[in-house]
Amino acid sequence: MQIDWITVAAQIANFLVLVWLLQRLLYRPIVRAMRNREAAISDRFAEAEKREAEAAREAETLKQQQLGLQQRRAAMLAQAQQEAQDLEQRLEAKAHERVAAQRAAWQRQVDRETAAFLVDLRREVAGHVGRVARRVLGDLADVRLEEAMADTFITRLNGLTGKTLDNLRAEAEAGGRITVTSAFDLPDPVRNRLRKAVCAVLHEEAQPDFLRDAQIGCGIQLKVRGQTLHWNVNAYLDDLEKEIGAWMGREDGQEAAE
Amino acid sequence: MGLTPDTWIVVMLGPVPINATIFFTWVVMALLVLSALVVRLRLSQTGDLTAAQNFWEALVETMRTQIREVSGQEPGPYLPFVGTLFVFIAVSNILAVVPGFQPPTGSLSTTTALAICVLIAVPLFGLARRGVGTYLRSYIQPTPLMAPFNIIGEISRTLALAIRLYGNVMSGTVIAGILISIAPFFFPILMQLLGLLTGVIQAYIFAILAMVYIASATHEHHGADAAKGD
Numbered sequence: 199m200q201i202d203w204i205t206v207a208a209q210i211a212n213f214l215v216l217v218w219l220l221q222r223l224l225y226r227p228i229v230r231a232m233r234n235r236e237a238a239i240s241d242r243f244a245e246a247e248k249r250e251a252e253a254a255r256e257a258e259t260l261k262q263q264q265l266g267l268q269q270r271r272a273a274m275l276a277q278a279q280q281e282a283q284d285l286e287q288r289l290e291a292k293a294h295e296r297v298a299a300q301r302a303a304w305q306r307q308v309d310r311e312t313a314a315f316l317v318d319l320r321r322e323v324a325g326h327v328g329r330v331a332r333r334v335l336g337d338l339a340d341v342r343l344e345e346a347m348a349d350t351f352i353t354r355l356n357g358l359t360g361k362t363l364d365n366l367r368a369e370a371e372a373g374g375r376i377t378v379t380s381a382f383d384l385p386d387p388v389r390n391r392l393r394k395a396v397c398a399v400l401h402e403e404a405q406p407d408f409l410r411d412a413q414i415g416c417g418i419q420l421k422v423r424g425q426t427l428h429w430n431v432n433a434y435l436d437d438l439e440k441e442i443g444a445w446m447g448r449e450d451g452q453e454a455a456e
Numbered sequence: 457m458g459l460t461p462d463t464w465i466v467v468m469l470g471p472v473p474i475n476a477t478i479f480f481t482w483v484v485m486a487l488l489v490l491s492a493l494v495v496r497l498r499l500s501q502t503g504d505l506t507a508a509q510n511f512w513e514a515l516v517e518t519m520r521t522q523i524r525e526v527s528g529q530e531p532g533p534y535l536p537f538v539g540t541l542f543v544f545i546a547v548s549n550i551l552a553v554v555p556g557f558q559p560p561t562g563s564l565s566t567t568t569a570l571a572i573c574v575l576i577a578v579p580l581f582g583l584a585r586r587g588v589g590t591y592l593r594s595y596i597q598p599t600p601l602m603a604p605f606n607i608i609g610e611i612s613r614t615l616a617l618a619i620r621l622y623g624n625v626m627s628g629t630v631i632a633g634i635l636i637s638i639a640p641f642f643f644p645i646l647m648q649l650l651g652l653l654t655g656v657i658q659a660y661i662f663a664i665l666a667m668v669y670i671a672s673a674t675h676e677h678h679g680a681d682a683a684k685g686d
Contacts, residue, residue, distance in 0.1 A: 201564050205475060231499055
């Protein structure tokens, strides 16, 4: 084991040269490159954090905008629903009004037709009743309807009392025109009997005029100016009309219910 | 086979004989400078690194970390010296597996030269960092009577540094030669592989101890502990 001091000196020189070379060629450039890269990475991190913060802010802004849009959308939807509901109610009310108006018009039409029908029916029934009664009385009892009606009328005229009789007499004595109206022509005997009965009850010099009017129905009517006494089948026809009217009302109600 | 390559004259540069120690030192230096030039020429400042740059960056960063941990200081001023110690010794020891290569670190002259470098560098770093007065006062701590012992300790640890590295590298080379003569097959290969490991470890130990000595000189409290430990 020996030390060659010349070699030692040479090695010291070699080592110092190597230190200088590596410092210039290796350590300094590499450290500088690493620092630059670290700085670049730090810059990128800072930039990334900045962008992340910006993205977060934008995300928050978008979130707020979205929330606002949702709220506006909900408000608009609620308003639209309310308007639709109001419109529905208005249309429904209008439809109800229209239906009610049509129903009322229809009801009036029905009432008019019913009234017209009843008038026709009344006339037809009265004529028919008269004809039937005439035939029945003629066939079964050999009695003429006009005579029977005249008898009944005379009986009622004779049985008059009170205010009605007084009013009739007052009008007749005052010279009022006395008319006896029937729906059909009365035979002369019947007319004579009626004339006598009128003279006996109202005024001795009374000269009743005999008129024919199919509108009064089956019966006889005595009229002295404003005072009237009549007997006919209208009362029966009124009952019949009431029953038919009630029956038709029930039918209408059932149809409406159905 | 001699115990030192100092006696093996490889080439004559005129009248100057170049022994194996100096010659193979130049080889190692040439390899290192060539590698540094390759890295320098293709140095990338961005993330696209070459393999060589990647290797050297990892090595340099590791050395900087070690220096920072040992000294507790920024590694900038110490990296060239300590890093070159490690790189030179490690490459020399690793190249020992190449047939015909005589590692310069197997020469006591080389290790002495490196130890002398450390011996000189330690007070230089101490003076540069702490100032002349403060540094010189550390030799008379705790009392002026300790000054001779501190100086002897400084020299003896440098001597130990040189002898340790020389002994390990030289013994590895000698053992490999002996084993080749006794058992020429297989076993020397294993010893060479083991030599690779011990060579790198020796480089690490040498560089770390140098850094410890420098740290003890540049840092007052740590200096006392390191001197006791050594």
